[in-house]
Every structure is written in C-alpha cells, then in structure tokens.
Amino acid sequence: MDENFPYGMKDTIGILFPASMKILYILKLGSTLPEIGKSYGDFDLWIRQTLGPTEVKTAVVDVEHGASLPDVDSCAGVILSGSPAMVTEETPANSAVERWLPSLIEAEIPLLGICFGHQLLARAMGGTVGFHPSGLEIGTVEIHLTAAGADDALFGSLPSRFPAQVTHAQSVLTLPPGAVVLAENAHEPHHAFRLGSCAWGVQFHPEFNAAILRAYIEQRKNELASAGYDVPSLLSEVTETPVAASVLQAFVRYVEGKNHREGPFSH
Secondary structure: OOOOOOOOOEEEOOOOOOOOOOOEEOOOOOOOOOOHHHHHHHHHHHHHHHOOOOOOOOOEOOHHHHHOOOOHHHHEEEEEEOOOOOOEEEEEEEEHHHHHHHHHHHHOOOOEEOOOHHHHHHHOOOOEEEOOOOEEEEEEEEEEEEEEHHOOOOOOOOOOOOEEEEEEEEEEEEEEOOOOOEOOOOOOOEEEEEEEEEEEOOOOOOOOOOOHHHHHHHHHHHHHHHHOOHHHHHHHOOOOHHHHHHHHHOOOHHHHHHHHHHHOOOO
C-alpha cells in the first residue's frame, strides 16, 4: 500500500492519488447480475460514464469486497451505488457504511445515494426500509417533482415530470427525521429526498441507460411474467432518460462548486 495514499484508492487508469487530495468517492456497495456485468460493466462504471468529465478526481471504493472507508476529511463528495442485495439483509460491510454516514452529514460532505444507497442512507439517519407493499417497481416510469424539488439545488432545473429507470423491491418506508421529499410517483412516494443541506437519495437509477434496463427486465422476465407483469410492454416502454441522468451531473457540479467556495481540491 502506498504510504502517501493510505486507502490505496485508484482512478480508472490505476494512478494512486496523494493522501492530501480531496476526492469524489464512489462507494461500490454491490455488483450487478453477472450476465449483465459481462455485457455492460458494473454500477461504478455506469456512474462514472454518466458523470462525464469532472474537475474533481474520482475514485471507486469497493466496499463490497472489503475496501476501507476513507477519512471524512479526504472526501470532496460521496456517491453510494446500487446493489441487487436488500438493505434489510445486513452485512458487516453495509453496517460499517451505515455507521460512517452520519459523520459525512455532520461534516456537510455532499452525498448522493442511488437505489440501495438511497435506502442505506435513509436507514443510517433514522428512516425505515422494507419491501414495498405494492411489490416490485421496474421499467421506465414517470417521476414528479414536489414543490420542494422544484427549489432544490439538484432538481430545481428539471422539468416537473420526467422519465427515469427503476428496478426495486424495497423502498424507504419512513423518511429520516428532517428529510424533505423532492420527487415521487403513484407507486413510490419517496423517489428522491434531501437530508440537511447537501445529502440526497434517489430511488431511481440515473446511471442506467435503456440497454441496461432492458437487460434487467430480460434477466427477470420469467419471474416478472409469473407475478403478472406484461413483459413485452415493459420492454417496449423502455426509453433513454437523459433528464434523470442529469441529476448525477448536477451533483458533481455541486461538489465542484462547494469545494471551490471552501478551498481547492488539494490543500
């Protein structure tokens, strides 16, 4: 392990970052289905592709396979990935993340949780997570902004209604104290929330493109058909969702702006 980079985090080309540099960390909390991974890559790759070029350095922390969590002081921001696992199936790694998250909130480190990450954030801060009483939500669905969402730093520039990619069986059933709902739909009342000044959770997947979501539906088509879903309709209704993807891009711009106001990325 490099003595100047105690966590051994690397960017996509394998360069070690100095310990003094603030980094936007992508916490990889799980891996996609193996068949999808072979064709399309994994959650961390999709997030980085959707972020696009960034001024701030980014690095993946593979929590799922035992990577250490970074010091809060080294974080320019944090993104919590999705996972096919259930938040209620506790693991030592996820429990460690839950214990770590309140320190990020207290330090006002920008934070974005996606799907599983959204649920883990909610539970870490006092919310409850469980199976949605209406079952699985999957497909390209319409999301509606709330009044609070229309005034939010990440969501305020979005149209009041926009399509997004979803696949989830569990949901945030009860929000953490003080959380504000930013987006919802008929199935899911907590599609996005903000906690404090700069922590967000989104139940939808801004990093999914249409091909990835179609692959998820194809992988689960027998299960979905048995549960009464119209699989051909689900597949035909999948579209690209650039507005939802822009939430990730707005988040990295927020991270960069906040760090410029507070000082350079390295110190």
